[in-house]
Amino acid sequence: MGIEFSFSADQEAFRSAVRAFADREIAPIVGAMDEREEFPAHTVAKMQKEGYFGVPIPEEFGGLGLGKVGYAILLEEIGRVDASHAAILGAHTSLGLTPLLSYGTAEQRKRWLTPAARGEKLLAFSLTEPGSGSDSGALRTAAERSGEGWTLTGNKIYVTNGKEADHVVVLASNDPALGPKGGVTAFLLDRGMPGFSIGRCEKKMGLHGTSTAELLLDHVAAGPERVLGTPGRGFHVAMTALDVGRVSLAAGSLGAMQSSLEASVAFAKQRTQFGHAIAEYEAIQFKLADMAMKVHALRFMVYHAAQEQDRMGSDPAAWSTSDREAKTRAAATVKCLASEWASDVIDEALQIHGGIGYIRGTPIERAYRDARISEIFEGTNEIQRLVVARDLIERGR
Ligand SMILES: Cc1cc2nc3c(=O)[nH]c(=O)nc-3n(C[C@H](O)[C@H](O)[C@H](O)COP(=O)(O)OP(=O)(O)OC[C@H]3O[C@@H](n4cnc5c(N)ncnc54)[C@H](O)[C@@H]3O)c2cc1C
Incomplete structure (x- = not known):
């Protein structure tokens, strides 16, 4: 285990820039955002323009190339001012971009990773279901083979960014008997695909700037190009x-x-x-x-x-x-x-x-x-x- 604790001049400059942004743009609006329970679309658009929605992603894929340390700096500084903005960034970056970066093919990265890392598209991640939270491998949203591709049917809940996201990483069961060991497949779905709809949005104790949405999948046809990684993995x-x-x-x-x-x-x-x-x-x-x-x-x-x-x-x-x-x-x-x-x-x-x-x-x-x-x-x-x-x-x- 190597131990080295110091920030480079570039990392310090990034921290200062994010801190100034958060104090200038986010701090003044969070009170009203919280009270109205509203997604902060305006400041999210500004963060997208700053490149904050692709901080750990390499520059060749549209990100800022600042790695996980740069990403932690971003989240610390945004979290210092508002947890909702931090959660919106986290759902998009950690849970949406990571599957595309780590498991995406060259074609998937070009089509979905780069626009999302550039801040042109917003992502969400959907694992939880009414019957499977902690026991996430027991999910029941069905992914059935259909020709070359798949048909997805089921209900997902509690999706952060679910109401606003352009694309959602959805986990579905291709074989309930295998469960997490070979029976779960990751897909990248688009908002607006036939059969894909957004259900209720939860009222919450906190994180009032984030949506926490239900996703309803009714025989959504997903081609093989939408599978992230190997089917079953x-x-x-x-x-x-x-x-x-x-x-x-x-x-x-x-x-x-x-x-x-x-x-x-x-x-x-x-x-x-x-x-x-x-x-x-x-x-x-x-x-x-x-x-x-x-x-x-x-x-x-x-x-x-x-x-x-x-x-x-x-x-x-x-x-x-x-x-x-x-x-x-x-x-x-x-x-x-x-x-x-x-x-x-x-x-x-x-x-x-x-x-x-x-x-x-x-x-x-x-x-x-x-x-x-x-x-x-x-x-x-x-x-x-x-x-x-x-x-x-x-x-x-
Ligand atoms: C605001 C919000 C945003 C969310 N965003 C997302 C999202 O973007 N995408 C997504 O997929 N999910 C999301 N979730 C879902 C979240 O990850 C789950 O709520 C969480 O994993 C717990 O699942 P559960 O609510 O079903 O609780 P349960 O799993 O039913 O747990 C109930 C209690 O039992 C305990 N428990 C369960 N199993 C065990 C065990 N084996 N041993 C000991 N204790 C146990 C739990 O720790 C808990 O205390 C979100 C939830 C909320 C509220």
Whole structure:
């Protein structure tokens, strides 16, 4: 395990540019976006123009070529200001672009990866079904052979970006008896294909800028050119995407923790009670210190995991079994800790703010509602612990 922690001048410049963008373009609109529960189409279009929807993708495929470390920088800085924008980027990039980059043919990359990495098209990812969440290999959306291609029928739920996406990576069952071991295939479907429709969009506790949509597939005809990777090996496609997603989710959580910490320090210094700034009280100082320790530890974990993913590259055929297992365990570890620490840190930030922290529309109140989902989506934290425990027991360390 190589350890090297420093950012290049280019990475620092990218961080500064994203931070300035987030403060200038996103911060002013998030309150209204949250209140209206509206997809932030205007700022998403601006982020697309900046190239933010293709950050880790090589330049030859339309991306910025900044790798997973650059992508973590993006998510940290966007997550510092708003979790909805971070989730929209994550669903598109980690879960939509990764399958195309890692498993797409030259033709698929040209047709779908490059326009999406350039920000001309928005992507989503659809694994979850009403009967299969954590047990995702038990999905029932059917992919039946039909001539050269396939016919897809079934109901998917909880698709982030589902309402707005131009294309969706859809996981379907080609053989229920085989389940995740040979019975799941990944497809790339277009919005508007005959038989493809969007059902209900969920009302949620947080992440009000994102759509969480149902997808209804009624005998959708998908040609062989729409299969990502080998038929039957779709579970690998999904897990490769989720390994990237879990690290980027952690980067977004890191940003939310950082901004909550900074807001808490500033608030504690200016809020006076009993004749003193509350920052002078040890009870508050200890909370701030504990928050800062978690931020510090998580920063190393996030960038180390991203650096390891960059070292491994994006071609699954080049990964050794032990590299692949280490990557999956690292992603589960960082996702689980990041989401729980974010909930803890933001909870403490709310406590430091007192009553104002509970008032609707304050950044802390929004961050508190937004953070909770990270313990659930991209695999619940119980599932992350199972992933870590299985690897631990197998290796003995
Ligand atoms: C806002 C939002 C956005 C989402 N975005 C997407 C998306 O873009 N694409 C997508 O495909 N999905 C998405 N999801 C789905 C999300 O990934 C699932 O909700 C999640 O994986 C959990 O599945 P479930 O809700 O069916 O819970 P269940 O799997 O039913 O779990 C219920 C509880 O049982 C626990 N549990 C289950 N199995 C075990 C076990 N073996 N051992 C111990 N505990 C267990 C779980 O940890 C959990 O606490 C999204 C969900 C939400 C709410």
